[in-house]
Amino acid sequence: MPRADAVRNRELVLATAERLFAERGVAAVSMDDIAAAAGVGKGTVYRHFGDRAGLALALLDEDERILQEAVVRGPAPLGPGAPAAERLTAFLTALLDLHERHLDLVVASETAAAGARFRSGAYAAWRAHVAVLLREARPGADAETLADVILAPLAGDLQRHLRRDRKLDGARVRDAVVEIARSVMVDS
Amino acid sequence: MPRADAVRNRELVLATAERLFAERGVAAVSMDDIAAAAGVGKGTVYRHFGDRAGLALALLDEDERILQEAVVRGPAPLGPGAPAAERLTAFLTALLDLHERHLDLVVASETAAAGARFRSGAYAAWRAHVAVLLREARPGADAETLADVILAPLAGDLQRHLRRDRKLDGARVRDAVVEIARSVMVDS
DNA sequence: TGCATAACCGGACTACAGTCCGTTTCTATT
DNA sequence: AATAGAAACGGACTGTAGTCCGGTTATGCA
Numbered sequence: 001m002p003r004a005d006a007v008r009n010r011e012l013v014l015a016t017a018e019r020l021f022a023e024r025g026v027a028a029v030s031m032d033d034i035a036a037a038a039g040v041g042k043g044t045v046y047r048h049f050g051d052r053a054g055l056a057l058a059l060l061d062e063d064e065r066i067l068q069e070a071v072v073r074g075p076a077p078l079g080p081g082a083p084a085a086e087r088l089t090a091f092l093t094a095l096l097d098l099h100e101r102h103l104d105l106v107v108a109s110e111t112a113a114a115g116a117r118f119r120s121g122a123y124a125a126w127r128a129h130v131a132v133l134l135r136e137a138r139p140g141a142d143a144e145t146l147a148d149v150i151l152a153p154l155a156g157d158l159q160r161h162l163r164r165d166r167k168l169d170g171a172r173v174r175d176a177v178v179e180i181a182r183s184v185m186v187d188s
Numbered sequence: 189m190p191r192a193d194a195v196r197n198r199e200l201v202l203a204t205a206e207r208l209f210a211e212r213g214v215a216a217v218s219m220d221d222i223a224a225a226a227g228v229g230k231g232t233v234y235r236h237f238g239d240r241a242g243l244a245l246a247l248l249d250e251d252e253r254i255l256q257e258a259v260v261r262g263p264a265p266l267g268p269g270a271p272a273a274e275r276l277t278a279f280l281t282a283l284l285d286l287h288e289r290h291l292d293l294v295v296a297s298e299t300a301a302a303g304a305r306f307r308s309g310a311y312a313a314w315r316a317h318v319a320v321l322l323r324e325a326r327p328g329a330d331a332e333t334l335a336d337v338i339l340a341p342l343a344g345d346l347q348r349h350l351r352r353d354r355k356l357d358g359a360r361v362r363d364a365v366v367e368i369a370r371s372v373m374v375d376s
Numbered sequence: 377t378g379c380a381t382a383a384c385c386g387g388a389c390t391a392c393a394g395t396c397c398g399t400t401t402c403t404a405t406t
Numbered sequence: 407a408a409t410a411g412a413a414a415c416g417g418a419c420t421g422t423a424g425t426c427c428g429g430t431t432a433t434g435c436a
Contacts, residue, residue, distance in 0.1 A: 001403090002413095003401085003402060003403075003412095003413060003414065004402075004403090005401070005402065005413095005414070005415085006402095006413080006414060006415095009414085009415085030391080030392060030393085031392075031393065031394080032391090032392070032393090035416090035417095040415075040416075041415060041416025041417055042393095042394085042395095042416070042417070042418095043394095043395085043396085043397095043415065043416055043417070044414075044415060044416070046393090046394065046395080047415085050394095051393075051394070052393070052394090110345075111299075114348075115345040115346070115348055115349045115353070117345070118345075118346070118349040118353065119349075119353070141367075142360060142363065142364055145350070145356060145360055145361065145363075145364040146364050146367065146368070148341070148346065148350060148364070149341040149364045149365055149368050150368070152340040152341035152343060152346055153336070153337040153340035153341075155340060155343060155346075157298075157303040157305070157306075158303070158336065158340055158343075160302075160303055161303045161306040161307075162333070162336060165306065165307070168333060172330060172333055173333065175330065175333075176330055176333040176334050176336070176337045177337055179329075179334065179372070180334070180337050180338070180368060180371075180372055183368075183371035183372045183374075184367070184368055184371045186371075189433090190383095191382095191383060191384065191431085191432055191433075192432075192433090193383095193384070193385085193431075193432065194383075194384065194385095194432095197384085197385085218421080218422060218423085219422075219423065219424080220421090220422075220423090223386090223387095228385075228386075229385060229386025229387055230386075230387065230388095230423095230424085230425095231384090231386055231387070231425085231426080231427095232384080232385060232386070234423090234424065234425080235384075235385085238424095239424070240423070240424090
């Protein structure tokens with residue numbers, strides 16, 4: 001059983017980080033800032049979240065759980081019931097939307113030492129979901145690896161570049177990502 | 189005209205970095221190490237290359253120029269003459285190979301503050317090339333954005349994860365990347 | 377050759393991520 | 407209620423990326 005002060009501090013740090021990120025922007029807030037504003041030591045922040053990417057991941061966790069729930073048990077086409085190609089399109093659209101809403105947080109969560117992102121539970125779940133849909137539409141294909149490739153364009157730094165530097169709107173980015181996925185599903 | 193000592197120091201730093209990276213691995217060499225081993229000040233290193241990613245990019249530059257030359261003026265299927273789909277496959281295979289040979293350097297070059305990678309000349313050239321091939325095969329498509337999406341799985345951190353953590357061999361990764369690209373070219 | 381100046385050089389300095397360990401606080405047990 | 411020990415706490419400490427600016431050196435020109 002976890003100690004009461006530990007869970008209290010974890011929540012406190014999470015809430016403080018969320019507030020500071022909203023107030024000043026993710027890039028302008030240091031780990032020291034968060035610890036100081038929460039009134040705890042730096043060590044406490046790092047014990048709970050490992051590193052900056054881990055903290056960002058924890059902040060994304062709630063929204064990712066909601067999406068995951070919708071994918072597993074929600075209504076079609078996101079949830080079960082629709083054809084695989086439609087489910088994939090719906091899923092990619094939803095995940096792109098999530099990434100757009102929290103773009104800086106996603107970037108922070110991916111700026112890890114050695115691609116910790118790909119070892120996160122969330123990424124594994126997304127990959128597994130895409131792989132299942134691929135296998136359904138194209139048995140025999142290397143679904144796992146294709147899933148990684150299909151998810152690659154959702155990387156935070158690319159999304160940020162397309163949207164902020166190149167000023168593409170969400171629909172255009174979505175169409176490109178979805179079209180690629182659709183092609184793979186359809187083709188022999 | 190550039191000063192003689194400046195070009196001399198630039199070459200010196202480049203050669204020193206290459207040697208240290210080869211000896212100890214990219215991750216284990218700091219910018220201070222490089223400056224010290226080259227016998228110059230830190231400021232000199234940063235003036236010439238901007239940041240760590242810029243130095244990595246400069247080290248990759250030679251190989252990228254060679255590939256670029258082969259793409260523009262070399263023999264088919266990499267160079268002009270082959271059908272667009274074949275050229276795209278050849279190009280992606282060659283670029284994946286380049287990234288595999290210098291994986292840690294590529295990762296270092298992409299660990300930039302704010303996706304500087306996408307603003308590099310090399311990336312712009314690759315994107316333009318892919319876009320041209322796409323337009324040839326599928327007029328009317330959003331070739332620029334699709335090119336970004338097709339290049340996304342070549343990101344260093346994903347490649348490193350697939351190859352080192354998940355232990356996939358190069359052929360399997362290549363097949364997945366190429367298959368996606370092929371699907372997009374073929375499909376309506 | 378001597379000079380003016382623009383470019384270059386170097387290393388001290390700042391800010392930040394992440395580690396470490398002595399100290400404090402909680403909780404299960406008696 | 408007292409206590410022992412595990413777990414959490416916090417802040418000093420380290421290593422590194424990147425900045426800044428006073429001093430130095432190369433180069434074009436007279």
